[in-house]
Amino acid sequence: MVISADFTGLPGAVAVSHLSVYDWPAADGVCGGTPHMHLTCSEAYVVTGGCGAVQTLTTSGYEVTPLALGTVAWFTPGTIHRLVNEGGLRITVLMQNNGLPEAGDAVLTLPPRYLTDPETYAAATAVPAHASEAEQERAARARRDLAVTGYRALRDADGPEPLAAFHRAAAALVRPRLAEWRERWRRGAEAAAADTGRRLGLLDGGDTAHLADAVVRAEQPSAHGRFGMCGRLDVYQGTLGHATGARL
Template sequence: MVSGGEFTGLPGGVAVSRLCVYDWPAADGVRGGTPHLHLACSEAYVVTGGRGAVQTLTASGYEVTPLVPGTVAWFTPGTVHRLVNEDDLRITVLMQNSGLPEAGDAVLTLPPEYLTDPETYAAATTVPADAPEAERERIARARRDLALEGFRALCEASGPEALAAFHRAAAALVRPRIAEWRERWRRGAEAAAAATGEQLDRLERGDASHLAGAVVRAEQPSEYGRFGMCGRLDVYALDARPGPA
């Protein structure tokens, strides 16, 4: 990942994907994605087309942020968020800590009985990659609707305890994954920061030799139209690779 001060992943060890937000109508008449939160990753939206909004819930309360082309919106871990598609909403998504979201750094706002243990949660949320597309869509839509039940309950609860209880349940669900997450973070965001530190040390000494190892990379999506939590995703395999010494 880092060789001689070079880090060859995306800047800062982030991840990127292209998102077409679901236009499936929900029970409340709103079209959009699955409410969830991240536990260790901030998320950013760069809106590239269409129109919509992101509904968010934090300890500070419920908010709605409009999304139109040119908007850059972001939020930190613990923010429950639901994307709303008002007119062909398309977004480039940037995620902190490349690899962690794919390794489970997201918990859907399912009703409490589905958050009791990892097995129960997985049974309600997993979309089998080898299932026919119609079946994958059915499962993705069903888990979206189930998560909306829990989201509505959180939004309607009086006082902060319901959200705090969801935070505790989410943290307990992902705890078995922390060792794996830490290793991904070390190979990604930590390695990117360490590379910058090494480059600054070299430059302070008057050593510019790391500049001779510059590399250029360009990638096309490694997968198109994956059923994600918020919509159909084009994803990129952009893990860092060792650069020239």
């Protein structure tokens, strides 16, 4: 049996980025990032510097998880999360599906009028790639503040319907891209899991030929200081597998 892995990124199609969380104060006085939710992927934070917290909102309610040096915190799809920077917070982010959370699988908690269709949402969330850094920062801050407004309304709502309505709107926004995401998963996480199964089969039969194909890879970030949802990002293109570019 010949093993030909389609995915050559990090183990299990995990991707990483380095994040320096925004220290911009929002209207509520909290410094930090843009509240948002992933619909397909789990995500983990490994705190590498500073301190802060992650505020989360799910159907189980609102929680605050402290983040200190060495903390590893993770959450599953459907968790609205807002990073809070209480002093120099730096994080290594681990993402499922070769970086899909930074390549589309995220919906910001904008007020409902901005969630009606993909065009309206895109106009409210875009950070112009070729603008000056000052213009990019203004756009990133504006979308953060807009998302905080929607997030606080969801957090303070009476009853479950506003959060359920956000879930429905978010699902409708991403539906046109699900075929693209499914292919990304097939060529990444599914392929990685299938390769493990094939290797187990080879070893069970006493075949070690695949061990002769071992490789080592390393890379430096392909981009530094990109304006992400929660902070300035250093990204690794190789760990993103078949990504066509981060959509932040």
